[in-house]
Amino acid sequence: MTDLPKAYEPQSFEAQIAAEWESRQLFRADAHSPKPPFTISMPPPNATGQLHVGHAVMLALEDIIIRWRRMSGDEALWLPGTDHAAIATENVVLKQIQEQEGIADPRATLGREEVLRRIAEYVENSRGTIRNQVKAMGSSCDWSRERYTMDPALNRCVNETFVRMYQDGLIYRGPRIVNWDPNLKTNVSDDEVDRKEVQSPFYTFQYGPFQIGTVRPETKFGDKYVVMHPEDARYADYQHGDTFECEWINGRITATVIKDEAIDPEFGTGVMTITPWHDHTDFEIAERHGLDKEPIIDFDGKLLPVAQEFAGLPIEAARTQIVEKLRQKGLLVKVDDQYTHAKAFNSRGGGAIEPQIREQWFIDVNKEIIPWKGEHRSLREILIDVVRSGDIQLVPDRFNATYFHWVENLRDWCISRQIWWGHRIPAFYQGEHTQIATQAPAEGNWEQDPDTLDTWFSSALWTWSTLVDPELAQEASLSLEQILERSPDFRKFHPTQVMETGYDILFFWVARMILMTTYMIGEVPFQTVYLHGLVRTRDGRKMSKSDPTTAIDPLESIDEYGADALRLALILGTGPGQDLRLYPEKLEACRRFANKIWNAGRYILMTIPAGTPITPPQQVQSELAQWMLHGLNQTVETVQQSLGGYRLSEVIDTLRGFFWGEFCDWYLEMDKNPQRSDEDNQVLAYAYTTFLKLLHPYVPFVTEALWSQFGQEQMLAVADFPTPQAAHVFPEAHARIELVKESISQIRALRDKANLGLDKKIAANLDSAAHAELFRTHQDLIVRLARLSELNVQAVEPAPGREALAAYFSETLARIDASAVDWSKEIEALQKKLRTETGFLEKSHKKLSNEGFLAKAPEAVVSELREKATQAERTVEALRQQIHELEKLAS
């Protein structure tokens, strides 16, 4: 019946199946469908990027969820897209121009328009790459709705958002200290700053009557404030506001004493001078006391004229010279070369951060003006409320604590960047005048703000800006409300159901989507946030793209093991929020599972007649079939429960265990019977195709390939997900077959030992009452399995059943040469078993004579323990006898 190739070779069919899904438009969502919506917005990978293993995890998880919901009858939309990744992209392209064309400063040489054209060109080329890579993973997203954070429609949303926030007074412009990167010549947000431990000399200088500590002497020119803790007894003689004259780097200065609690009296001398222009803490102290601020370093990282003889020097060079000058003046008290401290770096590929004060745009997170649940709340309060109230659920929920902590310490968000690639700030200037508008004023000579918005500003709108109708978004006459109102996608698919992303961008992105969406739309962007962990190497190192010795390339893995195997490997053995280790052996094991699915399918297709229905059989006579259906039914139930709780690894564990361990290893083996009835065939086809459906969200390719052999018109991707069948509950049959399995396993173990010449008790075991009963009722199954389990087929065959098996074993025993056997090991093993068994027995007896236990434990537990204890007694007795006999043999 089948034309399937013999061997499982995923490379030979995966691409074909993906193309088939696409040409049939199976993943295209219908905004007018009556079905309930289920939406996932794909976290947009950087448009310039290559698919890396972190993306692969994201794609696997989301595809599983969306396929499951689609098959379960939801109108499923998984919306893909890419992010323009402002700083990272601009940086890459500028570097490329520098290296390939030898242009030292491309921005100055080429101008804004040309640079933007080049970046756009570069992005256009690489967007296609990532799209194909996403498809290779088997992702069932709706490509007809693909979006890009720089789409015109999204730009409209960005501008509308900016303008409304400005009008509400939530966006303001002002001079603030920012994290300036002199390398990339832009500032970055607090969250984009990485701190690394570095060792740099810690200097102590004489500053008037005080000794002050610093690692940054080069900023100290303008220092005319000396700060200490108000409670510090050592400096009680000095009052806040006292002034004194002292000798400093470039001559005498007048200094003022400031008392502030930000100072740690334990650190250094408990006294420091401040440089408000170039340090966050100092800036805050200066703000508190209304102190002067003065720039010392320019935006290129060089000293300003205030440094006099040092002006124009870069920081590092200036530092040593200044220290030398102070030493000569006798003001250097000591140097600690071993000092380590956390220095700030730009995590977006830049260098050291040099804080600067600049005019920047900010979002005010504390202004309580937003109508929310009948009150006026601030952005920060709403952020807390939606998670606390359960409107948004974090999975796993332990991230609540970190989330609240972050929100509580949230400062105003600096949204302007001094780069060109991105959404340009919709602020227009004409002399003294400023206009904030979605479009440049028609009249007059207005100049737009040169800065662009933080990438996260536009991605914060992702869930809803991607659902606005792109054409409506171009209608300048329509308001944003009207556009949203008339966009069918937005009305149908927002809010989304699940946001799935790495826990490392909970703050960058997830929190900001909540912030912007609740403000603009008045509803949450998503209901559930599923957070996945980092991918690590076998020994726990973080997999890094730039380090080829640690990174596993998903595309190479797909080539070698298939996309199905990769998906499984990224899911198995991991919970939400848990880091995951990936290594070749794991991929190999997952490939073997796919191979097992393949071969089981081939066997079934080869042995059932063409046209066998895959519908659930109505009447099932055979006990074996009943056992199968019962187990399958339980599996479906478990799977449904686990999926509902997003315990995605548990699901595949259950499925693999039951499919491989029960269906293949027992059912298919016991089923190997030349005279199979129609009923048997139908059960087989039904059970197997049910597995295909259950497994499909995890391994879409191999299941779809096999499904295609069952003569169904509909593709598996849109088949109905299995639900428990009330008619398939057969507890008695289930219990009996389980007993058969257990007995057979025992017989196999005994047979192995007999071959080793180590057991004298086989005949006795075979004669035990329980086994005798089973042999009588299940001869046929046992014989079939005997044939397949390396038991001596000839011996069993013409007279099947217990007698033949017993004869076989007696014969084996007769062949054993007692004198050649070392019994001591076997005796030891048996004694160990005896010890654990008696241990359990003692424990059970103690429990059973405990009144508290009898009174408080559930009845089922008590009776179960009684049974087990009785059984244990028998086992103990049997073990004693065996040991006794072996000891006799040994002597």
Added chain:
RNA sequence: GGGCAUGUAGCUCAGUGGGAGAGCAUUCGCCUCACACGCGAAAGGUCGAAGGUUCAAUCCCUUCCAUGCCCACCA
């Protein structure tokens, strides 16, 4: 300094208030007509340590030890 995790078989990890589980690796026996990417069997664990709650703890509570991550203005 605050916060959050983790510690279970040699390795990677599931799991549960009622005699410890999977995959890989190991040992032994099998090329059995779906699959050697396989089949059968075995071995391997004071479930990090010590207390407490409970009739009963690997699981709940406390403390400790180890490991990792996040946040924070220590100049």
